[in-house]
Amino acid sequence: MMGRLNVRGQSYAMPGSGHGDTVPFESLVAGALGMGRLHRGAELVGLVIYARHHDVARELVTRLAAAGSALFERKGWKTVYCYGIAEMLVFELLWPRRCVDCKGDGEYSVRYTALGEQSVSRKKAHRCQRCNGTGRGDLSQREQARVSGIEQSRFIRTWAPRAHEMRLMMLGWEEDCLRHLVRHFDFSAEAG
Ligand SMILES: [Zn+2]
Numbered sequence: 001m002m003g004r005l006n007v008r009g010q011s012y013a014m015p016g017s018g019h020g021d022t023v024p025f026e027s028l029v030a031g032a033l034g035m036g037r038l039h040r041g042a043e044l045v046g047l048v049i050y051a052r053h054h055d056v057a058r059e060l061v062t063r064l065a066a067a068g069s070a071l072f073e074r075k076g077w078k079t080v081y082c083y084g085i086a087e088m089l090v091f092e093l094l095w096p097r098r099c100v101d102c103k104g105d106g107e108y109s110v111r112y113t114a115l116g117e118q119s120v121s122r123k124k125a126h127r128c129q130r131c132n133g134t135g136r137g138d139l140s141q142r143e144q145a146r147v148s149g150i151e152q153s154r155f156i157r158t159w160a161p162r163a164h165e166m167r168l169m170m171l172g173w174e175e176d177c178l179r180h181l182v183r184h185f186d187f188s189a190e191a192g
Helices: 025-033 040-050 054-075 082-094 141-148 152-185
Strands: 011-013 022-024 107-113 121-127
Touching: 022 025, 025 040, 025 152, 040 054, 040 082, 040 152, 054 082, 054 152, 082 141, 082 152, 141 152
Parallel strands: none
Antiparallel strands: 011 022, 107 121
């Protein structure tokens, strides 16, 4: 259900607050993330991406590294690089690249001709598989290796797919966060 909240940077009038008093969207999101029982990892991801609270980035790295270590231990992989990989993944969140497949839209349209309809071309939106609908692109493997503190050929040979497992874990936290926000704000159309 990964979707994006396309309302970043907007402000909203609070009911009963009088004319012209608006609250930045980031503040509303930060407040909403603190309500209910969202787990801390998902809350931190949300604060970084949607509320631009870059001051919690260090805590997110620590938490991601710990969760990554537990994941790697279960798989029988060395955990020595988990902290560096976590730093790299949070770096990707803080300074996102645009996904090359969907150009940052999170989805792309495909033209097709419906069966039985002659020369009627329709468009259908597909969630981008490459970025899981986030619109964010990864760093190049060379950059990932450098930011993770892993020698490049070693990273490409062994650690890139493992780092991706951790990225998927973090995307899961982002989905938890989005689900929470959708429930809170009823953004059903934006992040379905
Ligand atoms: Zn994409």
